[in-house]
Amino acid sequence: MKIKKQKTVLAQILQSKELYLFCVPGLLIMLIFHYWPLYGAQIAFRAYSVRRGIWGSPWVGMQHFIRFFNSPNFVQIIVNTLVLSFYSLAAGFPIPIILALLLNSFRHKRYTKVIQTVTYAPYFISVVVMCGMIILFLSPRVGAVNKIIGFMGVEPINFMGERSMWRNIYVWSGVWQGMGWSSVVYFAALSGVSPELHEAATVDGANKFQRILNIDLPTILPVAVMLLILNLGSVFSVGFEKAFALQNPLNLSVSEIISTYVYKIGIIQNDPAYSSAVGLFNAVVNAVLLIGANSVSRKLSDNALW
Numbered sequence: 001m002k003i004k005k006q007k008t009v010l011a012q013i014l015q016s017k018e019l020y021l022f023c024v025p026g027l028l029i030m031l032i033f034h035y036w037p038l039y040g041a042q043i044a045f046r047a048y049s050v051r052r053g054i055w056g057s058p059w060v061g062m063q064h065f066i067r068f069f070n071s072p073n074f075v076q077i078i079v080n081t082l083v084l085s086f087y088s089l090a091a092g093f094p095i096p097i098i099l100a101l102l103l104n105s106f107r108h109k110r111y112t113k114v115i116q117t118v119t120y121a122p123y124f125i126s127v128v129v130m131c132g133m134i135i136l137f138l139s140p141r142v143g144a145v146n147k148i149i150g151f152m153g154v155e156p157i158n159f160m161g162e163r164s165m166w167r168n169i170y171v172w173s174g175v176w177q178g179m180g181w182s183s184v185v186y187f188a189a190l191s192g193v194s195p196e197l198h199e200a201a202t203v204d205g206a207n208k209f210q211r212i213l214n215i216d217l218p219t220i221l222p223v224a225v226m227l228l229i230l231n232l233g234s235v236f237s238v239g240f241e242k243a244f245a246l247q248n249p250l251n252l253s254v255s256e257i258i259s260t261y262v263y264k265i266g267i268i269q270n271d272p273a274y275s276s277a278v279g280l281f282n283a284v285v286n287a288v289l290l291i292g293a294n295s296v297s298r299k300l301s302d303n304a305l306w
Helices: 002-015 017-045 063-070 074-092 094-104 109-124 127-137 144-151 163-182 184-190 195-203 208-232 240-245 258-268 272-301
Strands: none
Touching: 002 017, 017 063, 017 272, 063 074, 063 272, 074 094, 074 163, 074 258, 094 109, 094 163, 094 184, 094 208, 109 163, 127 163, 127 240, 163 184, 163 240, 184 208, 195 208, 208 272, 240 258, 258 272
16 A cells, blocks of 8 residues: 555656756755755864864864853843844834735825835845945934934934944834835735725725724734744844944944854854854754744644644
8 A cells, every 4th residue: 555655656746747857956955055054063062173174073062052151141142132133023023014004005006106116125225235324324423313413402422332222223224124025925915805805894884994904904914923933933043244234342232142143253263163053052942933933823823834
């Protein structure tokens, strides 16, 4: 019976061999760039030396992990990463949904396209260029923001040097840059809503807000749950480029996160084994959070990735 089943599967594959051949490049890319590098994860458990190589370096077990857990920067780095990640999630996750719902219910389609274009455009600005713009606009000497508040009699503010402002600048500039692009998937989901549902609701006396609440929002809820699970699975993976580009000695106590710490330890201080241990710890925590968020979502709402 088992042999017959295997023959049936093989026959189905041969029957659709052209389609499976299309999958080969993607599978090769996945194997080469995602699975083969896992071989190098053992560096985190060795006293790695370039001269000796991976297999020639002595095994030290959990020594690098213990070193990270006992380091004076451990608590600060974890707290900074979590606060920045959850703040970004809380601010950036609902806004694309609200934007998609509002534009979907907007009557003037011409203006809708203009608004969509305007909100999409910042996404295509390079992270480095974006950070340069932020630093330039908020400069205490030549920044446009300080020039404006200077006309009001307010003393110039070093925004990038104020620890209390750095997280707000990081998060809300990211929300502005990504909200248009993030709303695309919700627009796609809303395009599947039958106009007959809105017509029936209008006949029953439902106003625009009630139609959004009872028709549009339940339609995109499964998509929103999926994206929320994926975002929760990358809580510890706060983007390196933007945090590093906006970082300076004055805001280091709130801007030092796991990704920037790994870069400084691994590249600048030339300690690849220790930085690999920190990166592996980061990946494991993200995997656990992803699995946990998926399990909770499946039990509460029957919406899950698997």
